[in-house]
Amino acid sequence: MKSQVFSAFAAIVITTLGTVGQIAIASNPSLTQQENITKTKAVGNKGGQVVESQGYHLEFVPEKSDKGMHLDFYLQKGDTHTAVGGAKVTAQVQMPDGKKETLTLKYDDKEKHYTALLATKATGEYKVVILLDIGGKKVNGRFSFKR
Numbered sequence: 001m002k003s004q005v006f007s008a009f010a011a012i013v014i015t016t017l018g019t020v021g022q023i024a025i026a027s028n029p030s031l032t033q034q035e036n037i038t039k040t041k042a043v044g045n046k047g048g049q050v051v052e053s054q055g056y057h058l059e060f061v062p063e064k065s066d067k068g069m070h071l072d073f074y075l076q077k078g079d080t081h082t083a084v085g086g087a088k089v090t091a092q093v094q095m096p097d098g099k100k101e102t103l104t105l106k107y108d109d110k111e112k113h114y115t116a117l118l119a120t121k122a123t124g125e126y127k128v129v130i131l132l133d134i135g136g137k138k139v140n141g142r143f144s145f146k147r
Contacts, residue, residue: 046074051141057081058141069118073105073130083112088133096124123147
């Protein structure tokens, strides 16, 4: 009975979120409890896709621009969502044609987020993996968007 209820709940969550963000249902006993939990919300405070992982709030906001796609990434800590600067942030982007590009995101101290420009106007679905090194701690999030 419990597995039927869980399956129904998972199906509802997956149907509701679609391709908006990642859904991770982790059950790897070799991970710590904190590493084993990744939550996803459909929309964050900045209007982007959100992944909660290892005590961090990761929010990805892609926006069209004249030069391509402007990528905004908000890295925040804990329930208070305090901005975290000084991290090494890399985006691995898979283009609609399958080609891959790696971008280094720079921190905007005034706006309290990381940013980069993806100089392409190709239409289709983009898959993005954000890789973070926060003082030696490795965290990542998976996102997607369409142009």
